[in-house]
Amino acid sequence: MERVIGIDLGTTNSCVAIVEDGVPTVIPNRGGYKTTPSMVAITEAGKRLVGHIAKRQAITNAENTVYAAKRLIGRKWSSPQVKNAILTASYKIVEGPHGDVRIQLRDKTYSVPEISAMVLQEMKLFAEDYLSEPITKAVITVPAYFNDNQRQATKDAGQIAGLDVIRIVNEPTAAALAYGFGKNVEKTIAVFDLGGGTFDISVLEIGSGGVFKVIATAGDTFLGGEDFDARIIDWLVQGFREQHNVDLRQDRMALQRLKDASEKAKCELSTSLETEINLPFIISSNRNEALHLQRTLTRAELDTLCEDLVERCIEICKQTLEDARLDRDEIEDVVLVGGMTRMAKVQDSVRDFFGREPCKGVHPDEVVALGAAVQGAALVDESKQMILLDVTPHPLGIMTFGSNFEELIPQNTTVPTSRSKIFTTSRDNQTAVKILVMQGEHDKATDNELLGEFILTGLRRAAKGQVEIEVTFEINSDGIVSVSAKDLETGQQQSIQVTASSGLTKEEVGDMMESAKDYLVERRSTDEFEGIRQEAEKLISEIERMFPQVEQIVASSDFGRDAIGKARGIVERSRQAIVKKDAAAMKEQMESLTRTHRMFKGVVARPQG
Amino acid sequence: MRVPRPKSGCDVKSLPLSPVEGFLLSRIDAATNERDLATMTGLSPAVVAAALDRLAQLGAIEPAAGAAPVSAPLSVSPRVAVSVKPPRAEPPPAPARSEPPTSARAAVEPAPRSAPVLYDAAELDEIVEIDDDKKRRILDLFYRLDDLTYYEVLAVERDADKKKIKSAYYAIAPEFHPDRFFRKNLGAFKPKIEAIFNRVTIAHDILTAKDRRAEYDAYLAQTQKNRVMAAIIEQTPRDVARAPVEVAIAEPASIAGAPGRYASEPAPSLAPPSRPASDRPAASVRPSVEPGPISAEAARIRRETLARKLSGTMRRPTPPPVAPDPAAPQRTADALRVRHDQAIADARRAQLQRYLDEGKAALVEQQFAAAASAYRIAASLAPDDAEVQARFVEAMRLADASLADGYLKQAQYEESQGRWGEAALSYSKVCNGLPGNAAAHDRVAFTTLKSSANIRRAVEFARRAVELEPKTPQFHLTLASAYQAAGLEKSALGEIERALELAPGDQKIKDLAQQVRVQAQKSAN
Numbered sequence A: 001m002e003r004v005i006g007i008d009l010g011t012t013n014s015c016v017a018i019v020e021d022g023v024p025t026v027i028p029n030r031g032g033y034k035t036t037p038s039m040v041a042i043t044e045a046g047k048r049l050v051g052h053i054a055k056r057q058a059i060t061n062a063e064n065t066v067y068a069a070k071r072l073i074g075r076k077w078s079s080p081q082v083k084n085a086i087l088t089a090s091y092k093i094v095e096g097p098h099g100d101v102r103i104q105l106r107d108k109t110y111s112v113p114e115i116s117a118m119v120l121q122e123m124k125l126f127a128e129d130y131l132s133e134p135i136t137k138a139v140i141t142v143p144a145y146f147n148d149n150q151r152q153a154t155k156d157a158g159q160i161a162g163l164d165v166i167r168i169v170n171e172p173t174a175a176a177l178a179y180g181f182g183k184n185v186e187k188t189i190a191v192f193d194l195g196g197g198t199f200d201i202s203v204l205e206i207g208s209g210g211v212f213k214v215i216a217t218a219g220d221t222f223l224g225g226e227d228f229d230a231r232i233i234d235w236l237v238q239g240f241r242e243q244h245n246v247d248l249r250q251d252r253m254a255l256q257r258l259k260d261a262s263e264k265a266k267c268e269l270s271t272s273l274e275t276e277i278n279l280p281f282i283i284s285s286n287r288n289e290a291l292h293l294q295r296t297l298t299r300a301e302l303d304t305l306c307e308d309l310v311e312r313c314i315e316i317c318k319q320t321l322e323d324a325r326l327d328r329d330e331i332e333d334v335v336l337v338g339g340m341t342r343m344a345k346v347q348d349s350v351r352d353f354f355g356r357e358p359c360k361g362v363h364p365d366e367v368v369a370l371g372a373a374v375q376g377a378a379l380v381d382e383s384k385q386m387i388l389l390d391v392t393p394h395p396l397g398i399m400t401f402g403s404n405f406e407e408l409i410p411q412n413t414t415v416p417t418s419r420s421k422i423f424t425t426s427r428d429n430q431t432a433v434k435i436l437v438m439q440g441e442h443d444k445a446t447d448n449e450l451l452g453e454f455i456l457t458g459l460r461r462a463a464k465g466q467v468e469i470e471v472t473f474e475i476n477s478d479g480i481v482s483v484s485a486k487d488l489e490t491g492q493q494q495s496i497q498v499t500a501s502s503g504l505t506k507e508e509v510g511d512m513m514e515s516a517k518d519y520l521v522e523r524r525s526t527d528e529f530e531g532i533r534q535e536a537e538k539l540i541s542e543i544e545r546m547f548p549q550v551e552q553i554v555a556s557s558d559f560g561r562d563a564i565g566k567a568r569g570i571v572e573r574s575r576q577a578i579v580k581k582d583a584a585a586m587k588e589q590m591e592s593l594t595r596t597h598r599m600f601k602g603v604v605a606r607p608q609g
Numbered sequence B: 001m002r003v004p005r006p007k008s009g010c011d012v013k014s015l016p017l018s019p020v021e022g023f024l025l026s027r028i029d030a031a032t033n034e035r036d037l038a039t040m041t042g043l044s045p046a047v048v049a050a051a052l053d054r055l056a057q058l059g060a061i062e063p064a065a066g067a068a069p070v071s072a073p074l075s076v077s078p079r080v081a082v083s084v085k086p087p088r089a090e091p092p093p094a095p096a097r098s099e100p101p102t103s104a105r106a107a108v109e110p111a112p113r114s115a116p117v118l119y120d121a122a123e124l125d126e127i128v129e130i131d132d133d134k135k136r137r138i139l140d141l142f143y144r145l146d147d148l149t150y151y152e153v154l155a156v157e158r159d160a161d162k163k164k165i166k167s168a169y170y171a172i173a174p175e176f177h178p179d180r181f182f183r184k185n186l187g188a189f190k191p192k193i194e195a196i197f198n199r200v201t202i203a204h205d206i207l208t209a210k211d212r213r214a215e216y217d218a219y220l221a222q223t224q225k226n227r228v229m230a231a232i233i234e235q236t237p238r239d240v241a242r243a244p245v246e247v248a249i250a251e252p253a254s255i256a257g258a259p260g261r262y263a264s265e266p267a268p269s270l271a272p273p274s275r276p277a278s279d280r281p282a283a284s285v286r287p288s289v290e291p292g293p294i295s296a297e298a299a300r301i302r303r304e305t306l307a308r309k310l311s312g313t314m315r316r317p318t319p320p321p322v323a324p325d326p327a328a329p330q331r332t333a334d335a336l337r338v339r340h341d342q343a344i345a346d347a348r349r350a351q352l353q354r355y356l357d358e359g360k361a362a363l364v365e366q367q368f369a370a371a372a373s374a375y376r377i378a379a380s381l382a383p384d385d386a387e388v389q390a391r392f393v394e395a396m397r398l399a400d401a402s403l404a405d406g407y408l409k410q411a412q413y414e415e416s417q418g419r420w421g422e423a424a425l426s427y428s429k430v431c432n433g434l435p436g437n438a439a440a441h442d443r444v445a446f447t448t449l450k451s452s453a454n455i456r457r458a459v460e461f462a463r464r465a466v467e468l469e470p471k472t473p474q475f476h477l478t479l480a481s482a483y484q485a486a487g488l489e490k491s492a493l494g495e496i497e498r499a500l501e502l503a504p505g506d507q508k509i510k511d512l513a514q515q516v517r518v519q520a521q522k523s524a525n
């Protein structure tokens, strides 16, 4: 049976896990870390960097380093969230061909799923290294509050990365799976997930026989650690302006440094009561003298700066409990997920609200990926008696006449689910009907998220009102919406074209998949070349070190002089191959180099006499 | 919970029964349990319990064997489906085969009324990755879903606590969750599995939330009440003159102690008000919109059966033993006839009074159907008494109105739950009782549109609402939606404009009119 990895594709950090011999295990990356920054950069030389290495060079290559791509995935160019991101992001966001969002890195534009695919590809490679076998199947997590477009785009990302995404799971649900895995408990729990960019809260019931049922879920896709960082940046910028009358925001470099320092300070305050923010030479004054930023931030000050952010989380919790028709004291355990839940203020507020100590048993950074792995294993292995009953986070409906939103499937309906509706023609011999499918909470259709314009085509020619088409709207276990239609009279399946969806077309995904594969081939050969180069350089340096000694010993014979000359040639050719990055020539030289090295060693080791 | 059935071979007429006991006996059918009998008859559970005790004592009823509910719950063993499916099933288990004893057997051998095969055997032939037993179970459940209450869906008792409901759900839900069939080819079974899964989930969601469960219970009681009432009203002929007068007039021979015409009949099987859906044809996917019509003949037979049973409840004056008098047979016969006529007249009067009292008491308790039923018998006993006739007509009117009110409550709950199809049906029944009520017609149109079952029907009802009350803007808007759904854009626009004329200040209607005008413009081009 093929193994399935679970990937937590986070806004800030990603994590990959697998179930090994029945035990969910996190797979470390090449640096040995269990989480990898969800960052991608293109260097001046056109080289792709992913993860820690991308993060480390972010300051000096800010314009070509993408972070928090998850905030953009599946969004429309026209959405306020994107408008907002354009203002704050250090990288360039441009409009794509479908009214979607693209990211410009050096001379190339990438779709957001492509950027996410780069992270996914990296996670896949870590898993393959660790398991020493190819991996093609994955379960990927998304915030529970993601709409259909965002889920679909995430699935596209997986496909581009060469992964068969067998399921999209909600992050809090995955966390609950990991929490409840192997415990035979019956409990009602809340999962509180505050990450870098998003906040999610879900209430679940864990029932006997491995049933996990989501009762309600809610969240805010624009509430997370970055907002806390932004508060510190504001505070620093304002203080600096008061002190020096200089606006640090004008300088991209300074801003990037502020950002890093703010996050660092925030994290430090989770363990200590005060911290020093020290940024020497941050900018030069109007009179061209170097200015330094130095301030002390206390935990209490931070708490005040971010009070309303924490308050917002709690408000959403309240609402969710109401939706779930539960009292606070019916929640029997609270699971904290996400880096931000390390903040003392967050923990205190959660404790106060739920009236209980949050669960200590799970790792906030790893639990989501572990849960995804658990779900993956359960899906492919029929012996695993575990079932996840998740819900849809948004009402699904269509636009009816007068631009009203007609709800077809309410929020928090357990998925998969479907609903049928009959449509008819309004003109004689009409051959197509357009249906606008949307997701959202608003009565006015246009305020909701348009998922797509579905056009039923090739309808029977008949007088108006005579053709009745039954359209079925379905939300599957991934939370992804699909639409199918059939002619009620003939029973024939009706074809549907999707237009005006912000997603990528099948062809685009296919093309992107191909170039991602190219990268993989390239990357594999680079890896290989890299290995040989290191080996060769080691040999060359050792050969060169021995040269004077060997020359002295063998100089007396013609044979010796000849051998020395040949050795010089070999070293020279190897050097050239390295400079030219010529893998084939390199391989050729390797054998000669090894032979020469062995011979030199033999000569040097021979007793002098 | 007792499920009584009439004891076969019992001479009901010979029993000294009260009208209540007689009435109750007429409802006993080996399928309805004690609680439902109480709901059906409008009698208090205590009265029902006492009456059942007495009926049992008198030997009129006995406990039903294998007391299966009308529709078996979801948890019935899949073998039920096997044995009730005649066309394709493996040979039925040989009688001689040693089967596990009683209780298991009872489940395997369904009562004749329980779980008929509702699906087409050909559906089993579809090649999918599901084994045959499972296929049967899926089909069997799918086609009965609409007949089952949420309690039956989860196979829990009506008084089950939250914990029981949850564990029932946790046991059933995984079985029908599509993940159990991950990446399997399910063909036409897929939507059925999902439908079952969704229904089980809704049942859980509603029964585990206190307020929603209370609402649902009230709704169940209401539907049951409506059903009973509808049945009683339906069985109560409105035309008194044609009512079978034989109700009260027994043939002299029977008075003389000879076996009655009906005494040797097996226990009468007056059908209880049937659930609408059980009348539908075997392979139909959707329940028919209206309950199947009951043929006039069937109705007559039912009425007569009822009449017979009611007559059986009479306490007959016992005639004196007839002494053989070969010398003066004629004299004896004459005397006998006089006494007999006298006895009948007395019995009639007493009986009439009893039914009048019963009707009055029922009215006081607002049991309109029972009142109508009692007055109807009274009216048939006194066909020439105008006052009695008038009371009967008035009781019928009250019963109709009260039934309409009951259907309204039922419809409103169904609408609040988004069960549009059912709501549309219930609202249309409200319209039957209140043909002049515009709002009810408007709701039929609205819910029909929502269920998108039959757009033309929606248009008809919406039109009727507008006809009845042309000055209500909302009714014009509903009609507009119906026109729109039917593809009649211009008519839709016309209705919106009429609504706007009626409510010129309404911004929402203004916006709507504007948008529809633009749309109409676009599609005209």
Ligand SMILES: Nc1ncnc2c1ncn2[C@@H]1O[C@H](COP(=O)(O)OP(=O)(O)O)[C@@H](O)[C@H]1O
Residues within 6 Å of the ligand: A009, A010, A011, A012, A013, A014, A194, A195, A196, A197, A198, A224, A225, A226, A263, A266, A267, A268, A270, A337, A338, A339, A340, A341, A342, A343, A364, A365
């Ligand atoms: N010790 C800490 N104290 C406070 N915040 C932290 C700490 N460690 C990480 N964070 C914050 O958590 C966020 C990242 O959380 P994570 O769960 O990895 O995010 P995501 O799920 O969105 O990828 C960042 O904003 C980071 O600054």
Ligand SMILES: [Mg+2]
Residues within 6 Å of the ligand: A008, A010, A011, A171, A195, A196, A338, A368
């Ligand atoms: Mg996360």
